[in-house]
Amino acid sequence: MLYRSTKMKSYYMLLLLSILLLPELSFAEGLLKLPPLPSPEDYGDVLIDRVSREKHVTPVVFSHWVHRVKYTCRVCHYELEFSMKSNDTPIICDNGQMKGKYCTTCHNGKDSFAPKGEDGENCSKCHNADSSPNRQKFHELLDKLPKSKFGNEINWAKALEEGLIKPKDSLSAGARELVNIETLVLKAEMAGIPSAVFPHKTHEQWLDCSSCHPELFNIKKKTTGSLRMSNMLKGESCAVCHLRIAFPLDDCKKCHPDMRR
Numbered sequence: 001m002l003y004r005s006t007k008m009k010s011y012y013m014l015l016l017l018s019i020l021l022l023p024e025l026s027f028a029e030g031l032l033k034l035p036p037l038p039s040p041e042d043y044g045d046v047l048i049d050r051v052s053r054e055k056h057v058t059p060v061v062f063s064h065w066v067h068r069v070k071y072t073c074r075v076c077h078y079e080l081e082f083s084m085k086s087n088d089t090p091i092i093c094d095n096g097q098m099k100g101k102y103c104t105t106c107h108n109g110k111d112s113f114a115p116k117g118e119d120g121e122n123c124s125k126c127h128n129a130d131s132s133p134n135r136q137k138f139h140e141l142l143d144k145l146p147k148s149k150f151g152n153e154i155n156w157a158k159a160l161e162e163g164l165i166k167p168k169d170s171l172s173a174g175a176r177e178l179v180n181i182e183t184l185v186l187k188a189e190m191a192g193i194p195s196a197v198f199p200h201k202t203h204e205q206w207l208d209c210s211s212c213h214p215e216l217f218n219i220k221k222k223t224t225g226s227l228r229m230s231n232m233l234k235g236e237s238c239a240v241c242h243l244r245i246a247f248p249l250d251d252c253k254k255c256h257p258d259m260r261r
């Protein structure tokens with residue numbers, strides 16, 4: 001009898017557990033229709049074709065991993081005013097002149113190749129949508145850095161934290177003083193779903209406050225109505241970055257540490 005009742009008890013415990021885990025599982029496997037992921041070396045690539053095809057030049061594929069090893073997001077998306085929406089920045093190349101703005105701030109023959117150098121024209125290095133890039137470099141990088149499950153499969157947060165990469169945080173001198181706001185725990189508005197975490201520190205290391213405040217998020221915990229997975233699937237909220245550039249939504253556990261996936 002005693003044997004039976006403990007067996008029943010564990011049966012009910014199991015039933016209870018699966019009911020509790022059901023929302024998490026069904027979300028992960030069904031309701032959350034995540035877009036297919038590109039291969040790790042292509043993750044974070046952005047096709048820039050605002051005017052290229054129209055002007056009969058090959059469009060540009062901009063690779064984020066190549067650049068984020070050397071610069072934080074802040075350099076391009078705050079200092080140089082590149083938009084966080086593809087084909088939104090009014091880049092005018094003027095046959096590679098670009099007048100020291102946008103790409104040619106660095107593609108100047110000193111920090112990196114210029115459109116026209118001693119070695120001739122480098123147009124096709126940027127106007128590269130018709131060629132397959134050399135991925136040897138990616139695999140050499142991947143081998144050196146801590147791993148992650150999705151996206152580039154590189155744990156970028158850890159790589160930076162451990163000093164394995166040292167991206168420049170500004171093109172002008174002077175280092176920023178970090179504010180160091182503590183990690184927020186955002187309790188999910190659905191029974192059985194473990195809370196999400198938001199580490200301000202990690203984000204501050206890569207970004208400027210103005211990338212998120214006040215447009216995307218209120219400066220008060222749990223007041224932003226748009227913080228929902230349904231919006232993230234549309235590329236809004238956290239997924240402005242966590243869909244194509246920073247680790248993707250597939251990685252539930254990074255944001256919901258108590259989830260199983």
Ligand code: HEC
Nearest residue numbers: 048049050051052055092093094095096103107115123126
């Ligand atoms: C450092 C990267 C880079 C290099 C090098 C480069 N371009 Fe561009 N180019 C761009 C980007 C980015 C655009 C914007 C593409 C778009 O919006 O469709 C662009 C756009 C263009 C356009 C479209 C019209 C315009 O002026 O914006 C032409 C034409 C062009 N480039 C020609 C050239 C030629 C010729 C060279 C070589 C002498 C060259 N580019 C070198 C990045 C580059």
Ligand code: HEC
Nearest residue numbers: 067071072073076082083084085086087088089240241245
């Ligand atoms: C060297 C410059 C540079 C760095 C560094 C950089 N980006 Fe970008 N990013 C760009 C450019 C250029 C575009 C395309 C903009 C356009 O087409 O108007 C872009 C586009 C994006 C987009 C839009 C993607 C899409 O498909 O719509 C997001 C989101 C983004 N970047 C986030 C980030 C994050 C997060 C980081 C840091 C981890 C970062 N970027 C680092 C230059 C950069």
Ligand code: HEC
Nearest residue numbers: 060062066070071075102103105106107111112125126133
């Ligand atoms: C903040 C500086 C900076 C800006 C802005 C920048 N780049 Fe770069 N880019 C670099 C540096 C530095 C390298 C060399 C990276 C290396 O060798 O690891 C590089 C490398 C590249 C490469 C070679 C990639 C490879 O596989 O080796 C391409 C193509 C490129 N950039 C395109 C662009 C385009 C297009 C833009 C503008 C939309 C742009 N970059 C804006 C600094 C920049």
Ligand code: HEC
Nearest residue numbers: 179198203204207208209212217218219220221222223224
């Ligand atoms: C990547 C996006 C992002 C960046 C960058 C960012 N924040 Fe936040 N911040 C958030 C989110 C998300 C919340 C919570 C909003 C909510 O729950 O409605 C938040 C909340 C806050 C809060 C309220 C905390 C509380 O306990 O109520 C403060 C203060 C804040 N941020 C300041 C800053 C400052 C200062 C910076 C720059 C140093 C910054 N944030 C950079 C996303 C960001």
Ligand code: HEC
Nearest residue numbers: 156157197198199202206211237238240241246247254255
């Ligand atoms: C403007 C871009 C941006 C937005 C918006 C953003 N993040 Fe991030 N987040 C990043 C970048 C960049 C990293 C560094 C790791 C990477 O690139 O994969 C990061 C890292 C993280 C990490 C740390 C992972 C680790 O390995 O330690 C967590 C957790 C996270 N983000 C959660 C969130 C949540 C939750 C939101 C929305 C409330 C959010 N992020 C919004 C850009 C962004």
Ligand code: HEC
Nearest residue numbers: 027028186187188189190196228229238242249251252255
């Ligand atoms: C980039 C961070 C991030 C990732 C990755 C992420 N979530 Fe979320 N999730 C959040 C945030 C933030 C909330 C809202 C917390 C709140 O209500 O303030 C949330 C809420 C939820 C909710 C509650 C319903 C809702 O939309 O508010 C469910 C269910 C959920 N997440 C499931 C998942 C599953 C399953 C995965 C993996 C496939 C996942 N999440 C990946 C950040 C993330």
